[in-house]
Amino acid sequence: MLAIGEFSRFTHLSVRTLRRYHDAGLLVPAEVDTATGYRYYSAEQIPTAQVIHRLRELDVPLADVREIVGSADPDDRASLVADHLGRLEAELDRTRAAVASLRRLLAPEPASLDVELRVVPAMTVAAVEDDVALDDVLGWYAGAMAELDAVVAEPVGAPGGLYDNALFEDGRGHLLVYRQATEPPHVGRVRPATLPAVELAVAVHRGAHDDIEVTYGELGTWVVDNALAVAGPVREVYLVGPRDTADASAWRTEIGWPVFRVGSPDPTDRTSHPV
Template sequence: MVQTARVLTIGEFSRLTHLSVRTLRRYHEADLLEPAVVDQATGYRYYGVDQIPVAQVIHRLRELDVPLSDVQRILRTPDPGIRAALVAEHLQRLEGVLDRTRAAVVSLRRLLEPDPAPIHVELRSEPARTVAAVEAVVGSGDVEAWFAGAMAELEAAVGDAVTGPPGGTYDNALFEQERGHALVYLPATAPPRVGRVHPVTLPAAELAVTTHVGEHDGVEITYGALGTWVVQNAMSVAGPVREVYLVGPRDAREPAAWRTEIGWPVFRLT
């Protein structure tokens, strides 16, 4: 018969760790938290008091939605620095999810407002100009990561020769088909040709322009308001959408200060 003086039954261990008996059995089957002793005759599981901190770590990691495979890596890594890096990597992903959730809540509240504030729209004639650009065909889900890499490459290539705020153009297919041509640029005195960076001439265009205030995650609401204005004023979109990042994360820490100018190429129907 197994000696249980220094061990806890699975029920006792469950009460001490706030992990259900069913969860403890699942963790055992997954080789995540093995009992100190398993009675071969009865199959009963017994745990040591020194396993309580381990169980508590697992509990907290699972509360943060860390996958079981990653929990195993964290627990089995002897190097504290590597363990900390693994946890930090997941927390960073979790913070990104929280940021997106918060932005979605803000956008939803704006959409549910009974009387949304009217937007200011300006009709503007933009002349053709040559800029330093990076362009590619990308999927809508990859735009954020692609944009960050392209902008970093542009800033390194252009350096102090920048003559205005960064911008981008986005083909209609990117919105309609979830994949399309995207281009980001920096105005420069002499656009270089380095790596993916190369000179591009933006064609002259007639634009209906408004400014989106705040984080870019809620920009679709401003797009909708601008599109409504275009339709109501008997105009039609005639080309890729243009964005100019007047104030962004590199310019101001507070998202409330960020400003994105949205320009839709248009022509009058009447």
Template structure:
């Protein structure tokens, strides 16, 4: 006696096309209960309807076929939950990246960009505790987190004298790999593990502050770069960042403040210069 449902009937009940059901069969996700050896017709049972619907929902979420097989192959509900939860977390991260890209694109497409405040600043020579490494751009965020965690562990808040910062070689952006240095100003810098005591060279910088999440930091970089090209002479040197407020201070990304410093060459001081600082606003 043949199974209850033809492939067409099963397709109607599950809202899956015949073509999709054939593809699920070929992929080993949902095999028919019976295949007529003479005609090749596929037949299904009503008990397979929930399985078909689960597969369909998982595919709508772009769960890879291998993970779907893992979900269907186990009778352990906890294992099933782990696989699905893991993919859900990846989807949430991808959604966050997509949303950040949309925000950045809207800023770029805004025909009336907001004003940008730029400060010309002279930084003195400073001695700091730092970690330096050559890093692939794709690993830069992970490397930064690891290095900052090591610095934080070595120097508790009572020893710190200012916000953390970083210097990033141009090659990191232009060639996909370059030298990164992250540091903390502390009362008594000392070496430990990867941590070194280094002197940061004096620098002349055009500085602006990026407000909010780091996802569209590149937009602020672009606007600062445009200002520098128009108003100053650029020089070779690492880009400077100072994390006035960041993820280590608050989970509210709207409160984050990242200071970006672009190396420049100042020919003459401007009127109103005070202690090496000049404020410029463009609109």
């Protein structure tokens, strides 16, 4: 039996950290003296401590580490680890995108943006909608769009989506993706939905979505400069997207933001607008 200090020396985990891992149930000492509270570890626990050490180096949350080292089945263990490695990979992709975008932000080429004010009538479309967390947006979008494509017989024009501003404010919000169709079906999650008539400030973003914030910002500047304010879920239309070409630089995304004139706002509710 090893006192905590000795165990610390063998595992290169600090005494403090070992105590935390005990409290968190990650690495329970082989024996705890009930009278004194002294923790005693066995040499067999060293390999476990090393696995925990590595997992923590990979920023696996303590709760997940507990799962992993606690699961008897090596298959479970492997799949839990694989899950986290997948998350790391996704994180890495995001980091790469942020680096690329940052470079472009810091080496700015002031490409002026064409913004158009467009009155859009109400239209009934085939839609899938749900409340979605920001982290899940990409996955949800892919699933919803696939379902739409599967059931909409004669789509018209490019697909689009409506994005609740709360998505960015609260980390989750209402999403709606749609296709225009002559006869919107009602199958599975797909159902007919009516998008309200709005006045949109419309700009077209060119290229991959890494930099789409820039276009949002320029659109915002334009809106302000024209004495307008925004008023509801933003609309995106995927004129050219990954479904059309793998060449991201050719993508075209139309961003339309509902606006109203400051001083004479839209009569409809501007914040809890149904999407």
